[in-house]
Amino acid sequence: MLFAQIKIAWTFFNTTGFFDRFTNEFEEILHKPEKRKDSRDWTEGGEVRYTGGMRNKWRSSVSDYELAPLLEEAKNVFGLDLGWTKHGPNHWLQVEKNAIMLGKHTLGCDMEVARRFAILHDCRRQNEGSDPEHGARASEFAQELNNKGVLGLDSGQLATLKYAMNHHNGGQVSSDPTIGVCWDADRLDLPRVGTSPNIDLMSTQYARKLLRL
Ligand SMILES: [Fe+2]
Numbered sequence: 001m002l003f004a005q006i007k008i009a010w011t012f013f014n015t016t017g018f019f020d021r022f023t024n025e026f027e028e029i030l031h032k033p034e035k036r037k038d039s040r041d042w043t044e045g046g047e048v049r050y051t052g053g054m055r056n057k058w059r060s061s062v063s064d065y066e067l068a069p070l071l072e073e074a075k076n077v078f079g080l081d082l083g084w085t086k087h088g089p090n091h092w093l094q095v096e097k098n099a100i101m102l103g104k105h106t107l108g109c110d111m112e113v114a115r116r117f118a119i120l121h122d123c124r125r126q127n128e129g130s131d132p133e134h135g136a137r138a139s140e141f142a143q144e145l146n147n148k149g150v151l152g153l154d155s156g157q158l159a160t161l162k163y164a165m166n167h168h169n170g171g172q173v174s175s176d177p178t179i180g181v182c183w184d185a186d187r188l189d190l191p192r193v194g195t196s197p198n199i200d201l202m203s204t205q206y207a208r209k210l211l212r213l
């Protein structure tokens, strides 16, 4: 009798999705980074949801779009464990979304450069910690891709992209709208590693506005 009741209860919870919901919530808790007092969540135009960490389920992919070949090139040279890395494709795609959001509000930003920065800037990392030369390696890789005709930028755009990548981890800000969007888009994804974005290290007005909300 007791067994039959347990079986009915089990069937009920299974068919109502109770266990799935419980598992999903548990996974969210498991992957949720420490909520910092000064972290921020926001939505923008219904397409960007910045949750401040790895729980972000709203990441989109560029794989259906014109940058798909570039994404594949970046994945092919990326040497870190895709199952664990916080500097891999998920981060690149979030940076790209951040760049699109910031670029819409930053006059003079070259989105072709900013989107390519997002995809390439961390693809030559060699470890998850301090790797001060990874921007320079990414810059060299961008030059190689441009020589192969994969990047699709003119010489001026390539120079801007390479500068942004070379110096993206140098703790600088920039008054150049394209470079500023690149760096801010990257830094807005810092909560994934447990660090809050610093408003004083934001180059664009819109990123500073977001952090003040
Ligand atoms: Fe980086």
Ligand SMILES: [Fe+2]
Residues within 6 Å of the ligand: 087, 091, 095, 121, 122, 186
């Ligand atoms: Fe990054």
